[in-house]
Amino acid sequence: MHRFHRAAAQTRQFKELGLLVPMRRIFGVRWVVAPKVAAALPPVSLRSADTAFPGGGAASPTRQLIPAPRRKENSGCRPVPPAGKNGVKPPALQSGADAAVKAENPFKRIRKLTRMRATVAAALGLLLTLGLSCIRAAEPAAPLFSFGAVADVQYADKDPSGPRQYRAAKEKLAAAVAELNRHDLRFVVQLGDLADGQVKNAGATKAEREVMLAVLKELRAPLRNVVGNHDLTAGPDQLKIAIGLDRFYYDFTLPGARGWRFVVLDGNDGDYGAMGDAQLAWFRGVLAQAKAAGEKVVCFCHFALAKEAAPKHRFARPEPVLQAMDEAGNVVAWFSGHDHAGGYGTRNGVHHLTLQGMIEAPKDQNAFAIVAVYPDKLAVTGFGTVPSRELPLPVPPRVEPPL
Ligand SMILES: [Zn+2]
Numbered sequence: 081m082h083r084f085h086r087a088a089a090q091t092r093q094f095k096e097l098g099l100l101v102p103m104r105r106i107f108g109v110r111w112v113v114a115p116k117v118a119a120a121l122p123p124v125s126l127r128s129a130d131t132a133f134p135g136g137g138a139a140s141p142t143r144q145l146i147p148a149p150r151r152k153e154n155s156g157c158r159p160v161p162p163a164g165k166n167g168v169k170p171p172a173l174q175s176g177a178d179a180a181v182k183a184e185n186p187f188k189r190i191r192k193l194t195r196m197r198a199t200v201a202a203a204l205g206l207l208l209t210l211g212l213s214c215i216r217a218a219e220p221a222a223p224l225f226s227f228g229a230v231a232d233v234q235y236a237d238k239d240p241s242g243p244r245q246y247r248a249a250k251e252k253l254a255a256a257v258a259e260l261n262r263h264d265l266r267f268v269v270q271l272g273d274l275a276d277g278q279v280k281n282a283g284a285t286k287a288e289r290e291v292m293l294a295v296l297k298e299l300r301a302p303l304r305n306v307v308g309n310h311d312l313t314a315g316p317d318q319l320k321i322a323i324g325l326d327r328f329y330y331d332f333t334l335p336g337a338r339g340w341r342f343v344v345l346d347g348n349d350g351d352y353g354a355m356g357d358a359q360l361a362w363f364r365g366v367l368a369q370a371k372a373a374g375e376k377v378v379c380f381c382h383f384a385l386a387k388e389a390a391p392k393h394r395f396a397r398p399e400p401v402l403q404a405m406d407e408a409g410n411v412v413a414w415f416s417g418h419d420h421a422g423g424y425g426t427r428n429g430v431h432h433l434t435l436q437g438m439i440e441a442p443k444d445q446n447a448f449a450i451v452a453v454y455p456d457k458l459a460v461t462g463f464g465t466v467p468s469r470e471l472p473l474p475v476p477p478r479v480e481p482p483l
Pocket residue numbers: 272273308309310382417418419
């Protein structure tokens with residue numbers, strides 16, 4: 081390609097990059113280097129401009145297109161700094177003649193500026209990305225999943241007794257269901273004693289349970305039932321049919337919640353507040369399988385195990401259950417009801433939480449909870465008389481209270 085055409089092509093390229101701007105029109109457009117670019121360029125002689133082209137010679141027409149820009153230092157507006165104390169003179173300002181010899185090729189400078197522009201853009205992009213990452217890191221992390229919990233609704237069609245508002249329990253449960261339905265829950269666990277039961281009236285007991293199950297049918301999330309002592313007032317067979325279980329202990333996992341297993345236990349099958357041998361053997365087996373699979377286990381039982389979590393009413397024989405948990409070492413929490421006052425404690429790496437009973441919540445209050453599960457904690461959001469609390473995982477070490 082002829083040098084002239086090469087120069088024209090190069091000029092077009094600079095125009096496209098915004099490095100050249102039109103100056104005035106006489107016999108066609110003349111172009112000068114954009115002021116910002118010009119400020120960064122050294123004084124350039126015609127000779128140096130020529131060398132921008134491989135094999136370029138003194139006759140290159142680009143010398144008309146690329147005038148030597150003026151540098152501010154040459155304008156005389158800025159004072160020249162005095163010589164230093166050691167007598168060393170400050171660098172002399174370049175004269176046009178010096179620049180002609182020493183100045184860097186202007187096209188190289190332009191290419192360098194273009195590269196610098198790309199580098200600065202990349203750096204800004206990186207900073208923007210890092211900034212967005214920091215903003216995202218500051219946002220509260222979403223839980224792995226959440227579930228609802230309610231204990232001791234203990235509805236009955238009978239007059240209040242002390243703090244127990246039997247008939248009001250129906251409205252309280254309905255209000256709890258409405259609130260729980262506003263949240264994204266994988267299941268809701270009912271921790272037992274759904275109806276109070278009437279010892280000498282199996283029909284009334286069944287009817288009261290049906291009223292409560294009808295309220296719970298409004299739950300959007302699946303219902304997981306735990307059997308309490310009051311639920312057995314009319315016998316286990318009727319209850320099994322009512323809640324669709326062939327036995328009152330079982331375990332389950334959640335799709336998409338790998339690493340977590342939930343175990344529902346029956347605290348009545350060995351006696352009141354005791355686990356029978358068959359269930360205990362089954363429990364040990366489930367814990368062993370969960371341990372082999374690297375799963376954390378959350379237990380639900382109507383009865384609490386630890387005294388601190390339920391000072392008044394809890395398991396009559398907790399020792400074999402606690403021993404099984406100690407041996408496995410993968411149970412992280414034991415949720416219970418039965419002791420209506422509620423409570424909390426830890427023992428050997430396990431959170432023991434007893435939910436306050438809905439039946440004894442004051443008239444204008446309720447009692448239920450949502451548990452958000454994170455990799456490093458269970459965050460309990462309490463409603464009504466249930467306090468909110470965070471249960472860190474693993475459980476921080478502490479001095480264990482006596483059972
Ligand atoms: Zn109970």
